[in-house]
Amino acid sequence: MDLWLREAQISDAAMTYKVKETLVRKKTKYQDLAIVDTYALGRMLLLDGIVQTTIKDEYVYHEMITHIPLFTHPNPKKVLVVGGGDGGTIREILKHPSMEKAVLCEIDEDVIIECKKYLPEISCALEDSRCEVFIGDGIKYVHEHKNEFDVIIIDSTDPFGAAEGLFGGSFYKEIFECLTEDGIFVAQTETPFYLPDVVKRVYDDAKAVFPVTKLFMAAIPTYPSGYWSFTIGSKKHDPENAQLPEKIPFETRYYTEKIHRASFALPKFVEDLINIK
């Protein structure tokens, strides 16, 4: 018997994966969670039928959402991740020698529990003594902490349903207050190929709050189109022209200094979308 999974991503086009085994499937308090083992990409986490991360390509997303802001900041010591219950972003954050404390604020404890069980390669750093896990609403957490984090990373699901409040101007104003005086914020912000309106709206909302706002891109095979945008808002440091370390003090699989600079080169249609020359 051949078992195939069809992703719920786009109504008129969908990726399908041949499945070895469904490791867990449960309705959590917030979503439909599944971890399945596939032939093409190894184990993958799905939330509400949408692929969140896979063993095969998780490093691209986790390296890029982390190292672009963390190497832009000259001395990041305290970082907040909103979402990201799989732990991959925390794993990358804790590779930075300057790091003192990484807080993970995840609303759905079941994501953490199941990723610890079935995706240890990704969740491995959640037990690190510098990591503090807080189960709760990211919007509330950010509201209750002022002038505290050097970097805030919004590692969320898509901007529909549960995660909708994590995108948009009013939340970005709260993030601004939660950051230290030279703090940096970054968020995954979908693909300009299929969701140009979301990319534009998020960029404009961030730009209204942060003195320096930029978009950067990464090649993530398992996300729709394979070409993903991140929006970065910074109080002071320019991520595109950041002074990067002479040598990256740990191994990477995607990120390099050259990739850091190049990721800010946008296709013409994306430049036009967000009105930059």
Add this chain to the structure above:
Amino acid sequence: MDLWLREAQISDAAMTYKVKETLVRKKTKYQDLAIVDTYALGRMLLLDGIVQTTIKDEYVYHEMITHIPLFTHPNPKKVLVVGGGDGGTIREILKHPSMEKAVLCEIDEDVIIECKKYLPEISCALEDSRCEVFIGDGIKYVHEHKNEFDVIIIDSTDPFGAAEGLFGGSFYKEIFECLTEDGIFVAQTETPFYLPDVVKRVYDDAKAVFPVTKLFMAAIPTYPSGYWSFTIGSKKHDPENAQLPEKIPFETRYYTEKIHRASFALPKFVEDLINIK
């Protein structure tokens, strides 16, 4: 009734597209040709069940395979395209003001006939007086022409079956001879995420023939992984550090000067694959 097309690309994972209408399906002398209209991406050309080009994203591939070598060469007048029967590469070539003659050498005339009929947005330039269409084997054509073309573009299907001879050292030697003294060759060379061995072999084969050999990347949503490599071999001009025009003399949707430079930034795992520092 919902009609869905499943692409034949990778055995354990496959894209699926909801289909409005099949416009043509025929067994040509060389392959199974289909042009279908899809909801997500508009009309698309498939050869042996594999998506070759779509109305939605064809510009990325055609701009990048053309403008990177043509803006690297200081004065390209005569260009050869092997494959590329859809005409998209010819369309981009003929936008360059210096262009005198673009030869299309396509083995399968039916590709040209059907693309002219059903994909006029892509095939439109095939009737241009500067375009010469030659129906025949690209390997034979290249062998019979020496010191003739400023740029040769290998716009082929995947390196299996019919197109296999278009990849590899012995053909690249023939291409070298077919180019003028400062000529440049470029080929589409698959994705390093799923076919790292192909990328490495092609790069090494080209490097053994050309004084300057580089890999560049582009985000092409409808190709597997969405992240595609091109190998460029040059007798003299370095494509990465080329002197580009101050202003691009026509409209583009993906290519920019900044994208040109950035496309040569390779992820760490690709650098490692082809042994560059």
